[in-house]
Amino acid sequence: MTKRSLARLAKRAMDVTGAAAGLALCSPALAVIAVLVRRNMGSPVIFRQTRPGLGGRPFVLYKFRSMRAPRPDEDRYRSDDQRLTRLGRFLRTTSLDELPELWNVLRGDMSLVGPRPLLVEYLDRYTPDERRRHEVPPGLTGWAAVNGRNSIPFRERIALDLWYVDHWSLWLDLRILALTVVKVVRRSDAAATESDPALGFPLPPPRQPAPPAPEAVGERTGAEGVSARAP
Numbered sequence: 001m002t003k004r005s006l007a008r009l010a011k012r013a014m015d016v017t018g019a020a021a022g023l024a025l026c027s028p029a030l031a032v033i034a035v036l037v038r039r040n041m042g043s044p045v046i047f048r049q050t051r052p053g054l055g056g057r058p059f060v061l062y063k064f065r066s067m068r069a070p071r072p073d074e075d076r077y078r079s080d081d082q083r084l085t086r087l088g089r090f091l092r093t094t095s096l097d098e099l100p101e102l103w104n105v106l107r108g109d110m111s112l113v114g115p116r117p118l119l120v121e122y123l124d125r126y127t128p129d130e131r132r133r134h135e136v137p138p139g140l141t142g143w144a145a146v147n148g149r150n151s152i153p154f155r156e157r158i159a160l161d162l163w164y165v166d167h168w169s170l171w172l173d174l175r176i177l178a179l180t181v182v183k184v185v186r187r188s189d190a191a192a193t194e195s196d197p198a199l200g201f202p203l204p205p206p207r208q209p210a211p212p213a214p215e216a217v218g219e220r221t222g223a224e225g226v227s228a229r230a231p
Helices: 003-025 027-041 086-093 101-107 120-125 130-135 154-167 170-186
Strands: 046-052 058-064 111-113 139-141
Touching (some): 003 027, 003 170, 027 058, 046 120, 101 139, 111 170, 130 154
Antiparallel strands (some): 046 058
16 A cells, blocks of 8 residues: 555544534534524425535535525625625635535545535636646645635635645645644634635526516507507
């Protein structure tokens, strides 16, 4: 077995140990947050969304819900600032909304450290080189997360992910975990949403409004305001 393979086994062991310990230690906080989300936003408490994982294979990501459902006139991808609740903003800026992802780590969908799992809709926007970010498991935190978090442009974030892929080591993971603790405590670079157009995230095209329903033939109103339908 190569040193690289042994390092990856050690990384998985660190993931399982860290995720299990994190879920156990954070269980009181998880229960309190679940109650607060239920009282403030109703059901569901847990937000579930399909994200690309290792090799681009989809998995279901778990987070605490932080936004209300979009209204009929709101675009799901461009109304985050409007839909984010006060509690949701606090959960996001403190990263507490990410705690359920420890279950993803325990299941093997994610790692403690790796490129953050972005939207499936971004997959066809990557260049062949940028797709290499999926050569490692997605992470609860990552190199991009400790070098700007949600405040850096999309392409710069991908470049940081690729740097991590090319330079990965257990020592780098430990360094990132330590830097993450500092970032979370200081709440630095903690933008609540990534919907700022200046960040350049390749969001899906805006949803086009549904065309008005066609009027039935013979039911149109004539010029005098009376029905054109024959008596």
